[in-house]
Amino acid sequence: MNRQQRVAATLPTPAHSPPPLPAGVEKERKSSFCHRVFPLLLLTLYAVGSVLRLALSSPFPSSFVQSSASSFSAELRQEVESLKTHIPSETNHLQAHEEHSVAPRPPCSGLIDGRADGAAATKDTALVCCDRSHIRSDLCYARGDIRTDSRSSSVLVYGAADGKAPPPPVEKIRPYTRKWDTGITATIQEISIRPLPSAAANGSSSSSSRRQAAAAAGCDVRHEGVPALLFSNGGYTGNLYHEFSDGLIPLYVTAQRFRGEVVLVVAEYRSWWLTRYRPVLERLTKYKLVDFSRDTRVHCFSEMILGLRIHGELIIDPWLTPNGNSIRDFQTLLREGFNGVVQPKPPLPESPPFLRPLIRSSHRGQCGSRRPRIAVFIRKGCRVLLNLRELARTCQRTGFDVQIVEPKRGTPLEVIHHALAPADVMLAVHGAAMTHFLFMRPASVLIQVVPLGLEKPAEEFYGEPARRLGLEYLAYNITPEESSLYKIYDRQSPILVNTSSITSKGWEEMKKIYLDKQNVKLNLKRFSKILAQAYTHVCGH
Template sequence: MVQRNRTKSSSSSFHDIDHIRDHKHKQYLQFLLLRCLPLLLLMIFTAASMLRLLSLPAGALFVEEEEDEVRDHSKYSIRTHIPSSKAHQEIKTEAAAATASSPITCSALIDGTSRETVVDDGRAVLCCDRSHHRTDVCYMRGDIRTDPSTSSISVYGPVPEGLSWNSTTGPERIRPYTRKWETGVMNTIDEITLRAVPPSGRAAAAACEVDHEGVPGVVLSTGGYTGNVYHEFNDGLIPLYITTKRFEGEVVLVVLEYHSWWVTKYGTVLEKMSNYKLVDFAKDGRVHCFSELIVGLKIHGELTIDPQLIMPQGSKVGIHDFQALVNQGFGNSMQPQPSKEYCCSPKPKMAIFIRNKSRVILNLREVVRACQRAGFQVQILNPKRTTPLSEIHAVLSSSQAMLAVHGAAVTHFLFMRPGSVLLQIVPLGLDWAADEYYGEPARKLGLEYMEYKVAKHESSLSKEYDSHDPVLLIPRPLQAKDGMRPRRYILKSRMSG
């Protein structure tokens, strides 16, 4: 059975129910997880999945790569690598030799599909693509200089006229975070101002203190809901991978609202996206100079990558490629591995995620025993914010099944091999959210996805409300005014009269 309390964490946003009645401070959900049918189905799916996994080659989980340089294990930054600028010089030469015979859009500049028609002739290019409902992304090209003291970035040079990408002198203002429709959280994101300055203004410009010598940059924010693992992947890491993939590591990441703990948590993954030390935009304070800069991140959907939207078209890059990158990052970690008893057991392995304050499985012992009787070797996971993701990755990458109540922890299915089983326990009123945020993405990753939908009598709410009360009959999320997904779920209170 599962208990549900009011949570005070704003980062859980639309996944949690804030309150039911003004005089109610705590609510509980209880789940009876001893039904035979779900376990029988799970056994069937798991057996099929094990056959698939056994048929995979030994190296299917991890993508082999050459040994990295010695890694700096500093908790505040990832390693710095100074590569040859030959590739960038070749790109400039090819671009200068090309003709501007095809129309150029700002999105094409962001995607890098118009390199052959953009000549690096000293012009100042500034444009923004604001067509997506989730995110704004801006592009700059030319003599680009950062100014942390004014939270601005300027590009110096003559501004081209009459071009299809609608280059402008600005100023353009942007908050580089991928929840554009959520006004509340976007208002907490640092805003940055972009300007195109004519050549006459270059004399007053601050001198370059760090010249990145042709290596492009990408500006992102780790503010907002960062701290919630779902948002860290959905709003941050996956969009960052989508945006930077075309650079193949030859890109500098410039971070607004920089958090050292975030770099510590994801440093081994960030190293796979960038060969350079991260730039803390505010704290660094120096003037960084670029010749090309993308401000903001592209996003395709919930925990997913659409191969049709990855440039160049036909590259067939998808969520499996992102998972391979994550496997490389966490798989090479020196963090503790799961116990020998668990990782080496001949039985199929199941990882069960539990919660302490809300959506708690009250009859956990019975659930574990039922899973063991079904033939599983069970490991309980109760991750804290400080739990290294490499530890969770080590458990899930060697598991055939994962069971979790709907919430941010379900995001960890990204660590499981295709063919594994994800069983999500769905609380009252969260059917749509459960499938939208986790079910469909899990299927796209190649997992066997199952749901256990909580019945009215399985909830402790049934002990506090009459069986005909709307709280139990029609629990539904409170929809946001703009029609997008709700930030919070509120069960309807008892109707009067």
């Protein structure tokens, strides 16, 4: 017998089983097995219960969950990419996520946003509720027999009181998105939301009910099955930045979930605003706007939202929107709106030119025969580029075709949109005109010249939003020698060497010195490095 045969002989065969263990040992083994398995079973049940609790209490609506693996992975890639490319702004982070961090979301918030947590209320039940939990804006929700009464700046909600118990309190709201700015909010028209018993619509014996019924007797215009969204067009409307940050973007955030099936009711309505933004508004509503302040007819609805939801300065946080829309979706809406507008005829020769003649570059660099274009926005009055001509030549030598853009107050936005369409780079000194970066193509470059003392608002208002939009953002912080303040104040003045000592005194002090008194003369040798960086980025894409 060889070695392999001897080893095989010693191994047990399938027909032979090991001898049975003693009864005591077998019992002890089974007990030990139970002691090991039972804790594992408890841990498994606890884990399953935790997952179920998280799923049921999630702050995100079921509609936000992507329906396919590909769409979910695309969203995840976008969020990861944003973490890699952003320099986070603590202020914007707190403002954008305040809905989660301040307090649990009120039930009314779900009704306003159309989220699942608002579906618990019966649709047939009339009600009035308000969400005042956010620092930037108040919002109210009304459902029932709703009638506008512009003469008393009221919205009457019949059926929201039972006529027996003391009536619910009258809610008052100033539907503007700068609640924290008490000075400007005080100028906004205040709207009263009055819950009334159903009997008031048919004539109650109560004198107050009769007065309310007389104020809204009948419906002059009945909007069947279409909700209303009431907001103010007052405040800082007239300033391009505020028109977008305080108005259009919050309007998009609040209204886009209706997919056009919503009537916009505008308090402090301005006709020029409708003309200016018609291409955008027509993609938010299929219906004519209602001028709440001047239209004395009684408009009747079954549902109304008063106020606008805002996330921050020129931003949309996709985690806070019912369907995950972001600022890029808003930019798509802008592009679709203004691309569909026929370009107006060129201005008459005697009119001041909006676009100066294009300055061509003969330089051949990394882009080869292609000459990228830089659009330089110029200002009048304050924060003026004092060496604009020399700057244009520097841009030309870098390899850019140079387009000087000088927008006027009445310049149609579609004209500016078409002017920016071929631009690869936008350059401007900090100010409202920077808002035009919303018209830039993805992966384009935004260069912001930041005067002294304006580093924080430059980053918060334009830097962070530009990154969220997917632009390459370059900030050029000037030195004291590049500021016109250098010739006004002593060189050791805190205004030049310790700007925070001035800006810490508040917005008015900062505005008086750094916004209203300052012009810029660029150090072109230093600034050319920023231009070279922008040129390299453009050619690389």
